[in-house]
Amino acid sequence: MNYYYLIILVYAWFFAGAQSVVAQENVLPTHEYYTEEYIAKIYIEEPKRALQLLDEAENLNCMPSNMINDLRSRTYRNMYMNKSAFVYARKAYVIDSIQGTDPSHLLEMTIDLAEISFLLSRFEQSVKYATEGIALARKNGNKGSEAKLLFCLGENKKVLGLKREGYAYFDQAIDLIKGESDMLSMQMLSYFYGLKMNYLLSDGCFDEVLFIGLEREKLIHEMADSRKYPDSYIDLQYSYVYIKLAYVAFKLRKYEEADNYFRKYSSTKAALTPDGKCDAAPYLLLTKRYKEVLEKCEDFKNVLRSQDTLNQQYLSVLQKEVAAYSGLNNFKKVAELRESILNIVTHMYRDEVRNAALELDAVYKVNERDKQIAKQDFRLKMHGIFLLFAIGFILLMSFFLWKSWKYNRIIRAKNKVLVRLINEQLSPKENTDVVSESLPAANREEDILSENGMEWAENRELFSKLNETILHEKLYLSPNLSRDDLVRIVHLNYARFARMIKENTGGNLSGYINNLRLNHAIQLLNEHPNYTMKAIAEDSGFNSMPTFNNLFKKKTGMTPFEFKSVQKE
Template sequence: MCKNLIESMIATGDYEEAMRYARSMVDVIERSGNSTSNHHNAYWAMARVYRAMGDTREAYEYMDKAIRLCREQLDIKRKREHPLVSDELKLQLYLRNNSEWLAEDGTTQEALRLALQMQEGIERLRPLKGGPFPKQIPEKAFRAKEGFVAGRLANLYHLTGEEAKGKEWFAKMQENPLAGQDAEMLGEEIRYYKCIKAYDRLIEKALPLVDAAAYTDSIDANRQKVYQLLADTYRHLGRPTDAAACYEMALMLADSLNRRNHESDALELATLLETHDKERQLERKEEELRWHRAVIYVVVGVLLLVAAILLLMVRHSRIVTRKNKVMAKQIDLYLSYRNELQAANEQIRRLEEAQAQPVEPAPSDAEEVVAAADLDPVSVQMEENGSDRRYFEEWDRKIRSEKLFLDSDLSRDDLLRLTPVGKNRVSSFVQVYTGETIKGYINNLRLEYSLTLLKEQEHFTIEAVAMDSGFNNVRTYQRIFRERYGMSPAEYRKTQKE
């Protein structure tokens, strides 16, 4: 449709619109995603527009592109074993137009070179004649093309001064079964008679072509050209009356063709606008569809990501639960051993008290000096260690039995007053026998007590357990609990319920 509209605009001189639609052909092909070799039809249209505008350089450049791309398309189809007839006929058209332009511009040798390329195309089509289109070319269509090229070569050889070859090719055209019937072949025959100045034969062949009955449509561009040719011929023969009559008919037909082209332009333009509207609607729908697909992909991706995160969370939760159960069993086992050990130590202490002998009189100062002098340093150190252990056990028993650690206001000084040992010595034996500082030791007692509350007092909140265990606030309790046992108080309580 764009091609017909371009032809109409060229005929009416609307070159800007013709160029715009020619470029739109290229855009449509590019949007379709086809290879660049399919651009040849659009480049051919642009070449015709430039030719009509008088820009011969651009016209030849775009026509050369069209011919080159059409050849590339033929090569691709040969490799894929696709039908070739359609593209061969297009190449014939491009070569014909280019040859005609070169002849008009006086470059006859170049025009002849392209006409010979057209003959090569005829030879390529010859094995394909006699069958249905598009795989083959019908016999009549082939004969018409063959006769036209022969006539074209006859004219160009004559123009280049090779009259013998011109006569040879003219004879081949005359042997064609469609000689004298096909309009294009008659046109070449008439031009040949004009070249050899056989005006009587020219008029004889041209007069039947101006008869309206020879055309399906009386307003035909070829009929207008024949009238123009007859007018020129009559003028050369010195018959001004006949020339004027033919000129008048040529002008009338040109006006009728222009009016028809305008009407056709309006119809094709309306159709083209409607087509553009439909294309825009399709583009909008495609854009909406792409957007919906993108949204679906994003939603599916998010759902898969959420599912993966949930699976990882469930897996992590199970791992943590198993770890907490193992840790809780170890804690309970430790507390059980600790309680048994404390009970055994208490029994030993009571037995020792029951078996203790009466205390002997304290030795005098002089005796103590002598005794101290008799002891070696190792014995003195062992005696000090033994007394430290007794002091620690007494101090530890008092704190545990009276549950002094439950007092959140319990201070270091309060703890030091529980033993006659100096404060430096207390810190030392606490570190030796517990591996902790005094503060760490007290916090451990509080944690052990909180474990009992967590197991036995299910109605207690975590905050209540922390306060009842001697901690100032629940956050400190939870932090110390996690550092010591690797889980939170709530997680430990949960393991006791499972």
């Protein structure tokens, strides 16, 4: 039986392991597609699929946002949709700027923005990014990136008509990486030489073109001797430089050198390719070898036709054919080609307008989506802030309520003690005793020993009778009770009456009467808890509620309402 269970466990373990392997086989390949390495391999040949994978990667949140936008920018740039390329490069740039964790990628995005801005003819913007990127490249110690941006600055200056400044930046870029032995720097230097030769050719600076061409030839020799580069790359570099050297040498009337360079060009494998043959057309036109121009252009034109590609490159081939037929005086063919060129230009213009509209629409949709995302983020943030505020408000109010409850509890306890003490003081004693005891003993002794001792004794007797009359007849309950009324009872002048009150109560007449009224009010609060405060005040001789409240609190330490509440408890 134990063996039976053991077999079941083994099979269960094996089945679980097999399922996990199957699951891994089903999941891993899918996620392998959502990587920078994979998408970077396919975005040139399969741009639409690359964009789809990037959208899915963004939804799955399995790639960094800056890298997703970087790859989108590269893909759109490869599709010649430079506006969209700029939008996504800018997004990646902003993310890198905010995060500040990957300065090398920020530098790459700055270079892309400078180059794409140049392609979009946004020269001022391109100069801004190039200048910013140069500072960043110097900070990071990246000479290659600095050279790229310096060359980009030169191209901007050149297009803006500042030729001298443009060539100065070209030279700075070249000097910065000249002498570097790493593969990337040498490839970049060869590329810079080629671009500078093109600009110099367009400006008719043939001597300088020849000098740069010879420098490039030396560089290619060094690259070939290092054996680090593929033979096909070296061969292609030789074909580029020799055909340009042949052209410029012929322009300088160095015909033997031109012919020698052309033979060197013809000896390269790249010269036998369709596009390599087409590269020879300017030199062949210059040497009036028109039939060869037509032969060499035909192969490349067929390649472009097979790709169903009608672009600027195809137009340049047709224009070379126009020049060749013009040299052969075949004006009928020239007219046909020019008509074809016009039709193609019109078609390209329509496509360009349509593509521009589609690109703008795509950019608009992206911006709208970003706005929606921003709105959602804002709403979520506001919701979070509101919740935090509400929680904070509730906690704060709870704290204040607790403090208030605690304070009220302390006050109630204190008031209970005060009420008990007040009741204890008032209940066993008569008002007469309370009043007499309120007089300080020291004062009485002094008065007895004074020269006016007889007057004090008489005042004491008079006050006792007055107090008895006031209490018996409850004169203090009348709000209209005046000093004159009491003076008439004891038959004293005002001065002696005031002394009598002072000697026997320690205060003035108002304090004495109000004290009796307050004692009466306390008695009413104890005996008649259902009476209103106004009724108690009026019944006690007070015709003003504020006065009643103030005097009551001064005497007892609490308001009448608080006293009443404590009594109910």
